[in-house]
Amino acid sequence: MKQRSVASMMDLIEQVAVQDDNIRAVGMEGSRNNPSIQQDQFADFDITYFVTDPTPFRQNDAWLDVFGDRLMMQKPTGALFSGTMQPWYPYLMQFTDGNRLDLKIADVRDKDAYLAAEHLNTVIFDKDNQIEGQPEASDWDFHIAVPSEEAFQNSVNEFFWVSLYVVKGLQRKQLLYANQYMDDPVRKELLRMLEWSVGVSTNFQANVGKNDGRLADSLSETDYERLIDTYKLDDLANTWLALQTASQLFIETARVVADQMGFSFPDYPQAVIHYEAQIMNEN
Structure with a gap:
């Protein structure tokens, strides 16, 4: 199966958000936001949907089928970023075409904490236009730390x-x-x-x-x-x-x-x- 392009994956991710009023904003983090590295076909799509109510997404996994034919999926638990106040729900999906989507469902109230957690975290789509003047994405948080x-x-x-x-x-x-x-x-x-x-x-x-x-x-x-x-x-x-x-x-x-x-x-x-x-x- 031919691997879907970056543009087609990003269009799909945004369209799912556009069509669901519960999804208020889309965050993107990780290596695809890192300007200092060269991207390749194995780079994950690290995406966060900020939602008004996470409950409908937790009822079953059928809504995930729109993203493509899955080879397998993992649903880990635990905090993903420091400072967040509400539970996050990750869906890590490997697709048969070679793409991988690490999708998280987060309460919209955690958007500010998400942006503050890492310099690679950005909001790429916001229905409520609440995010303005975001700093340029940087891998500063992952620089080698100075040892004592x-x-x-x-x-x-x-x-x-x-x-x-x-x-x-x-x-x-x-x-x-x-x-x-x-x-x-x-x-x-x-x-x-x-x-x-x-x-x-x-x-x-x-x-x-x-x-x-x-x-x-x-x-x-x-x-x-x-x-x-x-x-x-x-x-x-x-x-x-x-x-x-x-x-x-x-x-x-x-x-x-x-x-x-x-x-x-x-x-x-x-x-x-x-x-x-x-x-x-x-x-």
Whole structure:
């Protein structure tokens, strides 16, 4: 099936709102509002309908059929944006033509809180003309945050403390145990430190994307290859190599961050690396 164009999807989204008096405004958020990234066919349509009464939309899902042939749908629960006062009702829909619509039903009284929550949130259609002078959409909220020294020291400590768990798992020949700690928090902290290094090199004006999707664009080819090597966890020997690579890359990156931010760098990481090598070389 040919994928519907962006224009046809946006026309459909607006027409549904126009034809239903209960829908008072349409909000758009997320990556399609981000001027700093290139759009592709996999970008979601993140849309919010601000309504007078959410009840009719909750009675059944038949009203959603107008948006197209669904492959599947998810209806999560929980708050989506801070400051909103009423329940929100999300309908995350993947269509068979490749488009995805993340649609939310929100009380119209939450419109101001929605706009205040993120700089990528905009109202693109408003029957009551209550939104004027909206600022230009920006990914400012998703720029890499400046770390405090406490956050930096906690990251270093967490990385090397849990690296010892990885070694324990390897020595016990428990690959799944070792790899779970390798994935989180060891590599998680490595990624955090790499993000901070990008931050210091860009005056914290960079956004590396959801789940570090664009982090590679800001790393040297060598560092990116080393990072990828930390994902090679298919046997005990490779996990040990991955941990060694991660540790060296972490230390090098953390020293740069510490130097640029004026943080102190502790002595124990090298001692931990030496200790782990001793343990691994005993067998």
